[in-house]
Amino acid sequence: MRVRNISVIGSSGIISDDVKELAEAVGKYIGESTFNLVCGGRDGVMEAVCRGMSTVKGKKGSIIGILPGYDFDGANSFCEVVIPTGIGYARNSIVANSGDIVIIIAGATGTLTEAAFAWSYNKPLVAMVKSGGIAKELAGKVLDYRSTVPVYTCETIDELDFTVKKIINENKDEQI
Amino acid sequence: MRVRNISVIGSSGIISDDVKELAEAVGKYIGESTFNLVCGGRDGVMEAVCRGMSTVKGKKGSIIGILPGYDFDGANSFCEVVIPTGIGYARNSIVANSGDIVIIIAGATGTLTEAAFAWSYNKPLVAMVKSGGIAKELAGKVLDYRSTVPVYTCETIDELDFTVKKIINENKDEQI
Amino acid sequence: MRVRNISVIGSSGIISDDVKELAEAVGKYIGESTFNLVCGGRDGVMEAVCRGMSTVKGKKGSIIGILPGYDFDGANSFCEVVIPTGIGYARNSIVANSGDIVIIIAGATGTLTEAAFAWSYNKPLVAMVKSGGIAKELAGKVLDYRSTVPVYTCETIDELDFTVKKIINENKDEQI
Amino acid sequence: MRVRNISVIGSSGIISDDVKELAEAVGKYIGESTFNLVCGGRDGVMEAVCRGMSTVKGKKGSIIGILPGYDFDGANSFCEVVIPTGIGYARNSIVANSGDIVIIIAGATGTLTEAAFAWSYNKPLVAMVKSGGIAKELAGKVLDYRSTVPVYTCETIDELDFTVKKIINENKDEQI
Numbered sequence: 001m002r003v004r005n006i007s008v009i010g011s012s013g014i015i016s017d018d019v020k021e022l023a024e025a026v027g028k029y030i031g032e033s034t035f036n037l038v039c040g041g042r043d044g045v046m047e048a049v050c051r052g053m054s055t056v057k058g059k060k061g062s063i064i065g066i067l068p069g070y071d072f073d074g075a076n077s078f079c080e081v082v083i084p085t086g087i088g089y090a091r092n093s094i095v096a097n098s099g100d101i102v103i104i105i106a107g108a109t110g111t112l113t114e115a116a117f118a119w120s121y122n123k124p125l126v127a128m129v130k131s132g133g134i135a136k137e138l139a140g141k142v143l144d145y146r147s148t149v150p151v152y153t154c155e156t157i158d159e160l161d162f163t164v165k166k167i168i169n170e171n172k173d174e175q176i
Numbered sequence: 177m178r179v180r181n182i183s184v185i186g187s188s189g190i191i192s193d194d195v196k197e198l199a200e201a202v203g204k205y206i207g208e209s210t211f212n213l214v215c216g217g218r219d220g221v222m223e224a225v226c227r228g229m230s231t232v233k234g235k236k237g238s239i240i241g242i243l244p245g246y247d248f249d250g251a252n253s254f255c256e257v258v259i260p261t262g263i264g265y266a267r268n269s270i271v272a273n274s275g276d277i278v279i280i281i282a283g284a285t286g287t288l289t290e291a292a293f294a295w296s297y298n299k300p301l302v303a304m305v306k307s308g309g310i311a312k313e314l315a316g317k318v319l320d321y322r323s324t325v326p327v328y329t330c331e332t333i334d335e336l337d338f339t340v341k342k343i344i345n346e347n348k349d350e351q352i
Numbered sequence: 353m354r355v356r357n358i359s360v361i362g363s364s365g366i367i368s369d370d371v372k373e374l375a376e377a378v379g380k381y382i383g384e385s386t387f388n389l390v391c392g393g394r395d396g397v398m399e400a401v402c403r404g405m406s407t408v409k410g411k412k413g414s415i416i417g418i419l420p421g422y423d424f425d426g427a428n429s430f431c432e433v434v435i436p437t438g439i440g441y442a443r444n445s446i447v448a449n450s451g452d453i454v455i456i457i458a459g460a461t462g463t464l465t466e467a468a469f470a471w472s473y474n475k476p477l478v479a480m481v482k483s484g485g486i487a488k489e490l491a492g493k494v495l496d497y498r499s500t501v502p503v504y505t506c507e508t509i510d511e512l513d514f515t516v517k518k519i520i521n522e523n524k525d526e527q528i
Numbered sequence: 529m530r531v532r533n534i535s536v537i538g539s540s541g542i543i544s545d546d547v548k549e550l551a552e553a554v555g556k557y558i559g560e561s562t563f564n565l566v567c568g569g570r571d572g573v574m575e576a577v578c579r580g581m582s583t584v585k586g587k588k589g590s591i592i593g594i595l596p597g598y599d600f601d602g603a604n605s606f607c608e609v610v611i612p613t614g615i616g617y618a619r620n621s622i623v624a625n626s627g628d629i630v631i632i633i634a635g636a637t638g639t640l641t642e643a644a645f646a647w648s649y650n651k652p653l654v655a656m657v658k659s660g661g662i663a664k665e666l667a668g669k670v671l672d673y674r675s676t677v678p679v680y681t682c683e684t685i686d687e688l689d690f691t692v693k694k695i696i697n698e699n700k701d702e703q704i
Contacts, residue, residue, distance in 0.1 A: 088614040090266040108320035116288040144284035262440040442618040460672035461644040468640040496636035
């Protein structure tokens with residue numbers, strides 16, 4: 001039976017200690033939930049969220065990295081399932097569409113492609129607003145005519161938990 | 177020998193008369209230049225820009241539609257070269273990367289994925305600011321750390337011509 | 353830490369009872385090993401191999417379906433991780449490249465694209481020869497100049513086990 | 529108005545003088561027809577067919593290269609329209625699906641992925657049988673249950689011309 005996915009999108013490369021700590025806490029939260037984690041499989045926010053989830057003993061979901069390149073070793077060391085797509089950054093569309101819910105942490109234009117894809121695919125989006133970047137920019141906004149529900153804004157893991165439960169509850173008759 | 181490409185990205189579906197007129201004028205401008213036109217091949221801004229280019233007798237470049245689906249007949253009737261990718265909206269990455277220059281006309285989140293891809297691929301971006309939508313939103317902005325050159329802002333075809341020549345001149349030693 | 357993947361490629365649609373039984377046995381074998389199962393996530397051989405793996409209590413790996421379309425519910429009911437790529441049959445390249453080892457069971461031209469991709473990506477290929485189709489056609493063959501090691505031929509699960517261990521042993525210093 | 533496409537698929541890298549001569553003749557034939565040429569845009573058969581078409585003065589169609597990588601300069605120097613997809617060898621699916629007709633010249637497993645995709649997408653396939661490789665292997669064969677019309681076999685440009693006209697004539701009420 002399918003385990004639902006939370007996709008986490010955010011900055012690659014070097015990130016601040018605050019963002020790292022937040023991403024790890026989000027990963028830990030996902031590990032304690034019943035969701036798989038889907039992400040781009042690389043460094044920065046992706047690595048931090050994978051590391052956070054990996055610390056949870058007896059977790060139900062899997063840690064999944066969807067890579068742009070062809071090699072398994074492009075993945076951070078916390079991914080359990082590595083899918084080396086070989087399709088470059090077009091893989092951002094796959095990361096966005098694979099989430100039942102998509103969480104934004106910090107991020108630049110790569111993250112923006114994923115958030116915009118997620119919106120156009122009618123995915124519920126949650127912005128961890130204190131992380132800055134694309135998360136801060138999109139929090140609370142209606143991105144276009146496709147939906148009237150804005151990007152959810154969360155400051156804490158408690159608020160994230162509340163929002164995730166609300167999203168699931170509102171969609172319980174649908175596929176999610 | 178390769179003919180350089182201008183990618184035009186913008187709204188699908190129903191567009192206002194003003195946006196349609198502007199998109200046709202941009203298409204006519206490209207037809208009178210030495211560039212190919214690359215776009216998503218469908219309706220709305222894409223159709224209008226293709227129609228505009230198709231009116232230019234003796235044009236040098238081709239009118240190219242890169243479709244999301246598998247069927248040739250998903251293209252508007254002004255495309256001369258149709259590439260039915262079958263890869264869905266991941267094709268937005270291809271449209272963005274195929275431009276030596278990328279022009280934004282109006283647009284919603286689909287266009288935003290293309291603009292954000294174009295920026296992350298270091299493509300010069302030009303926003304036809306009066307068309308509203310994503311063009312207006314991004315005009316004059318630096319989207320992230322990858323470049324210090326903002327999205328160029330143009331109000332008229334004369335300004336577009338000036339900007340295109342400036343971009344080519346500044347990049348003449350490079351691939352573009 | 354990454355769990356290694358075995359990709360299974362083969363017929364979609366209606367399959368014979370013999371092929372179904374074989375695919376289920378292969379799935380059970382993978383479930384009893386330390387590998388993830390990656391497949392196209394749909395019906396036919398894909399569903400049978402997923403069903404077989406799902407019967408193994410306490411299995412280590414995950415059952416992963418990489419779909420061509422955008423919807424989660426295109427997956428068979430035994431997939432635990434569903435990645436709806438939305439990129440159509442270009443996803444066959446991803447299924448092929450995601451395997452540390454690729455096993456062929458029956459199959460037609462869709463499977464042939466995956467086997468040929470796997471070969472061109474230097475993946476070890478194993479054909480369950482008695483299943484017929486592409487498996488029978490490619491068993492024991494050198495497909496082109498890229499390698500001198502032919503497609504491995506197996507008749508039984510015991511032979512599959514022997515072959516998988518041999519492949520891992522020979523590649524133990526490499527990424528696999 | 530759309531110009532119909534002929535996709536040519538075949539060996540990359542070093543090719544024999546005989547294959548080069550044949551590929552150039554096929555390119556010249558396409559240049560003298562009313563079709564665009566779509567190919568993978570690189571060296572070997574792709575370069576030879578582009579070169580052949582480029583020698584035709586006043587040709588109607590365009591020479592189009594669909595590249596795996598992100599850079600324009602991965603294309604051979606005879607391509608007029610370059611689409612740098614960035615999606616790696618998943619672009620083989622696009623090359624196959626973009627042809628109203630698909631011609632095979634020589635080829636190894638990369639070409640095999642394209643031929644098998646073309647068959648599964650119901651594209652008419654023509655094998656230039658004397659070029660060897662995949663062309664020789666598939667000539668005259670029915671590849672699977674999807675069609676009863678075998679891969680057409682041609683030895684000469686005259687036979688190719690006859691076959692192309694026959695295909696168009698038989699499909700004249702359809703999209704092709």
